[in-house]
Amino acid sequence: MTSKATLSTAADAGETSAATPISHPPSVRKTVRNQFFAFRGTLSKRAQILTSVTASLLVLAAWEISTRLGWINSLFLPPPSVTVETLWTMITQKNLLMNAGISTLRVWVAFALSVVMAVPIGIAMSSFRGVGAALEPIIDFIRYLPVPALVPLSIIWFGVGETTKIFLLWLGTFFQLVLLVADDMRRVPQEYVEIAYTVGARPFQMLKDVAFRAMLPSLFDNLRITLGWCWTYLIIAEIVAADNGLGFVIWAARRYMNTSEVMAGVVTIGLIGLLTDQLLRLMHKRLFRYL
Template sequence: MTVTAAKPSTRASWRPLPRRRPVGPPRAALAIRAPLPAATRAVLATLSVLVPLAAWLLLGASGAVDPRFLPTPQEVWSAGLDLAASGQLWTDTWATVERILSGFGLAVLVSVPLGIAMGSFTAANAVLEPLSGLLRYLPAAAFTPLLLIWLGIGEPPKVALIFLGTVFFNMLMVADVVRLVPRDFLDVAYTLGARRREVLAKVIVPHALPGVIDAVRVNFAAAWNLVVVAELVNSETGLGKRILLAQRFTQTDKIFAILVVIAVIGVLTDVLLRLARNRIGRWA
């Protein structure tokens, strides 16, 4: 039995490549990661606000939805003015902001150093990552009965709920940012004679700082979600408490007004953190 060797393929036997129509460069708005002109960015940002607002106005004017369930923007504005004139809005807003500053501020103070340690030292990651990875899957709201038993019915359980709901997520996100520091930077620093403390202070922390601010910015939104939940339980003041009271009397206009206040505060805080990130971490 003889075996015939396969003839090697030659360039002449290759099939011609399919012809494709020439593709022009995509528009800036459709190109992947392409920078947008300032005018285009402003138009898109404006439309993202005006389109939902226009839909809200049309639904309210058409009467397609009962005003008890979807009040008009004018009704929401009037309800907000009434809350502001009575002083309730300012009292509740400050009470909520104070709880967030306490709970989330404490979470940042704890999570950022631990996250830097996890991202920098394998031993620290081996100790902290399993526990934090387990606890972050437990819903923070489920700890409410325990916090009330342990800490009473005052402000401590509200602050603790915000802390528990944000500290582990922020710690893991900071650790991931620190791990993105190129190894070449560390090797160069050690080659030039830097010590471990200097590498941490002059290489790792400066490179990771913009990402750390981004992690804080993302988890700040989670703190707002948790503070509303915390204020639903045995609270005298706060935006969450005001929402609960309005719900009892089907005052949806007040609920929408409070939601608008929360959204405005959140957007302003997000913008401030973005500006801080761009100014502090200009090298990134």
């Protein structure tokens, strides 16, 4: 009788627990309801977009109010409204879009050249110890050299044409990228290599079909990051006897303390970078859906 009563009580308790939702502590319920400040929480796409737009508008509003109230001298930092007006004037009257296109072409040519060289060299450095031992000290030395200090040498070597501008952009990108590629290859788990050899893969097959495919997601992210670095060297590259490009526009406006045009040029670079980065992020999600 006792066992039956015990079983009956347990069954009733089970039914009650199944019917009654589990009660979480208040802190847990708060975290579930408010993922905004949760550690590694999740936000819907709509919430992320709304948050990004709101934060950007708040920054622009603070900037506008600070300059209008005189807290910041508009001579040194024109308000967003003036910057937007100047930007439109430069687009319609001063060929800003043409200069932006020229700068974008220069950046992409230099970046493509860096990628074509850095990817195979970086893979070789991490795959073959002899190559890494020979090249890594040289690359480490050159990548710490300030690019502006090499402008006079680049003019002596290549003159003042397009080659010098491409070289300076390449110089600021290649030596950073090649080490990132080498690190990406080193992070490929050794188990992948051993399994490939176990099933009869040859060294080139293992490198092409296993290691390279495994490193592709992180390689794509590093390419996106280094493309941003390439843009940061644009001003340096386009002050070398240039008569077009965004760097030239900004540098020419600086001479006359025309800060609104300087800001318009800077904003143009930022907008191009933002658009490019978002497109690359979208490509990453499409290409690597399994992550």
